[in-house]
Each structure stands twice: as C-alpha cells, then as structure tokens.
Amino acid sequence: MDLSTTYLGLSLRNPIIVASCGLTETAERIQQCEQAGAGAVVMKSLLEEQIRESEADMEKELSMHPEVMDYLRADLDMRYGSEKYINVIQQAKKEVSIPVIASVNCYTSKWWTEYAKQIEEAGADALELNVYIMPLDFTKSAGELENMYVEIVKTVKARVKIPVAIKLSPYFTSFGNFATKLSDYGVDGLVLFNRFVQPDIDIATLSTKIKPSFDDPVGVGRSLRWIGMLSGQLKLDFAASGGIRNEDMVIKMLLAGASAVQIASVLYAKGLTRIQEMLQGLEKWMAEKHFSSIADFQGRLNQKHSPQDTTYIRAQYIKAIGGRE
Incomplete structure (x- = not known):
C-alpha cells in the first residue's frame, strides 16, 4: 500500500504531519516523531514577541549608549531567539530523514525576512x-488587513x-478571493485552519482568563469545506489542521483534496502511538x-469533482437535514 504524498513539493512517506507544538521543539523530539511514523514535522514556532521582548530589554539596558544599541541591533537576529532555533534545525536535519518544516508565528514582515533566510540556510525543507x-x-x-x-508573503518569498x-484563520469575508x-x-x-485560545470570564473571581480550544467541533468541518472548495481551483497544496483525531478525519480531508493533515492535540491526549493507529x-x-x-x-470528492455540487457551498439548514422544514 502506497501512503506517500507530496506536500509543498516535498516527498512525504505518508500524509500525517506533526503540527507545530511542543512535540517538535527539539531535535530529539523530532526524531521521536519520525520513529512514531510521522511523514513530516512542523517545528514549534519561533515567535515575533520573543524578538520584540529581547530588543526591549536590550534597549533598556543600553539606554545610555545609543551608539552601542545601534551596533547591536544590526546583529539582533543572531543574538536573540533565532540562534537556538537554527541549531535545532541543523541538528534535526542530521538525525532524521523526514522533511523538517520550520515555523514562524508572526504578524509583520519587518521581523521575519532575515529569519526566513537563516532558516533556509540552516537546512529547513520548507517554511x-x-x-x-x-x-x-x-x-x-x-x-487593508488582507494586504498586510x-x-x-511577498517579502518572505523574495528572500527564500x-x-x-x-x-x-477562517476569519476572512471572501476567503476564496483571499486565497x-x-x-x-x-x-x-x-494550512487550514489555525485554532486559537479564547477569552473566558471567571464569574467567581470577576476576572478574565484564557482557555484553549482543543475540542473545537466546528474546526474539522470548516477545514473540510474550504479544502473541498479550493483544492480543485488553485494550484496549491493544502494541509488540513484543527481537531483531526482519527483515520476517518484523515480520509475525509484527503478525499476533499488535502495533500496532508497536521495533528497535535490528539498526540498530547493519546500519545505518539496514535500516528501508527491512524495510518493502519x-x-x-x-x-x-x-x-x-x-x-x-485524493481530491475525488472536492467541489470540482463531486456530483453533489451543493455540499460545500450550502451553509444553512435545509429541508433534507432530518426531514424537517
């Protein structure tokens, strides 16, 4: 049985990718993911906030010497955050044969163009x-937000x-146009779609707090809808993400046109052995x-190929559901 697939031009032995999380934070953990059967890994993200905080701390310490600050800022990217990350990429590439995809969690192009180049030079297979x-x-x-x-994308692609x-995230008014x-x-x-922590309110202490969304029941259907709609229209690879917990979900995403799926929360809940169970x-x-x-x-039941052409585009309840008006 041939479980191989192609994602981002990379050859994967199977379509299961360990998503960006603590399970891919070190070279040793990446090696464990490979041994458990993963087709690829996405490394734990390097965060923009890490660099911003590091620069703020350095500015405070060197506020009396602006000329020194200017000199060091030019080399900031090698001194804070990324050096350790680069080392993990280099070590992982020596120890595993599966693709290692680096990840940066960002919201401005300013901070990541140079990091992207360093990540490429370190040997990451994709970003x-x-x-x-x-x-x-x-x-x-x-x-205006979409243009950001x-x-x-433009600045990073120009560098690597x-x-x-x-x-x-799925929160775009005209997602197909944006894609x-x-x-x-x-x-x-x-990669469709990201899941976020959500705000919550503790009514006992009258305080706000944050709760994770590991069990978002909407996530899988949302990914299935848009991968099914877009996979036959755009010459892109799609990875499904968000709440994929068993082989049935993997199969559905592949039928909709995904090249691969990314999983994380189920591995925390069930362990890395879940990868082999899903592959079996x-x-x-x-x-x-x-x-x-x-x-x-793959893609056999996407919007382009499926005879039930309203399945992906119908979002409101219809008579056929439960036989009710």
Whole structure:
C-alpha cells in the first residue's frame, strides 16, 4: 500500500504531519516523531514577541549608549531567539530523514525576512508562516488587513527559495478571493485552519482568563469545506489542521483534496502511538475500497469533482437535514 504524498513539493512517506507544538521543539523530539511514523514535522514556532521582548530589554539596558544599541541591533537576529532555533534545525536535519518544516508565528514582515533566510540556510525543507493579525484598529478595512498578509508573503518569498506555506484563520469575508490572492503572490501551500485560545470570564473571581480550544467541533468541518472548495481551483497544496483525531478525519480531508493533515492535540491526549493507529486505519480503508495509493482518491470528492455540487457551498439548514422544514 502506497501512503506517500507530496506536500509543498516535498516527498512525504505518508500524509500525517506533526503540527507545530511542543512535540517538535527539539531535535530529539523530532526524531521521536519520525520513529512514531510521522511523514513530516512542523517545528514549534519561533515567535515575533520573543524578538520584540529581547530588543526591549536590550534597549533598556543600553539606554545610555545609543551608539552601542545601534551596533547591536544590526546583529539582533543572531543574538536573540533565532540562534537556538537554527541549531535545532541543523541538528534535526542530521538525525532524521523526514522533511523538517520550520515555523514562524508572526504578524509583520519587518521581523521575519532575515529569519526566513537563516532558516533556509540552516537546512529547513520548507517554511510555514503562522499569521494572524487581530483587527484591533477599527479604521482599517478588510482589504487593508488582507494586504498586510500579502506583504508578509511577498517579502518572505523574495528572500527564500524553499517552499512557503501560510497557516490561516477562517476569519476572512471572501476567503476564496483571499486565497487566490495569496496564490497569485507565490505562496506554495495553505494550512487550514489555525485554532486559537479564547477569552473566558471567571464569574467567581470577576476576572478574565484564557482557555484553549482543543475540542473545537466546528474546526474539522470548516477545514473540510474550504479544502473541498479550493483544492480543485488553485494550484496549491493544502494541509488540513484543527481537531483531526482519527483515520476517518484523515480520509475525509484527503478525499476533499488535502495533500496532508497536521495533528497535535490528539498526540498530547493519546500519545505518539496514535500516528501508527491512524495510518493502519487509513491502509485498511484503502484496501476495502481497492485503492493502492493516495493518488487514487485524493481530491475525488472536492467541489470540482463531486456530483453533489451543493455540499460545500450550502451553509444553512435545509429541508433534507432530518426531514424537517
């Protein structure tokens, strides 16, 4: 049974990618993911805030010597945050044979163009941009916000030759148009979708807090819808993300047109052995359906190829659901 697939131009032995998380933070953990059967890994993200905080601390310490500050800022990217990250990439590439995809969690192009180049030179096979710009400025239009994402893609793509994917939220008014725009500016793949921590209120202590969204039941259907709609229209690779917990979900995403799936929360809950369990379930289903490779069915039920052409575009309740008006 051939479980191999291609994602971002990279050959993967199977479509299961360990998403950016603590399980991919070190070379040793990346090696454990490979041994557990992963087809690739996305490294734990390097955060823009890490660099901003480091610069702020350095400015405070050197406030009496602005000429020294100017000198050191020119070399800031090698002194804070990225050096350790680069070392992990280099070490991992020596120890594993599966693709290692670096990840940066950013919201401006200023901080990441040089990091992207360093990541490429360290040997990363691809780069995933994890971008979410909170629309806090109510004077900015949707188009202006979208252009900020496009600017990040343009500047990073201008600096590196390795494939670049962008991990997005679903919160865009015309998502198909936005995805097309990103494709036009050279992005190689889309990861759909990001999941976020959510605000909550503790009514006992009258305080706000943050809670994770590991069990978002909407996430899988949202990814399935947009991968199904876009995979037959855009010449991009798609990775499904957000709440994928079993082989059935993997199969559905592949049928919709995904090249791969990214998983993390299920590995925290069930352990790395869950990868092999999901792969075995995928193989069993393929045998039952007489598919010898993923290429035999990938995208078979996307919007372009599916005879049920309203499945992906119908968002409101209809009479057919439960036989009710």
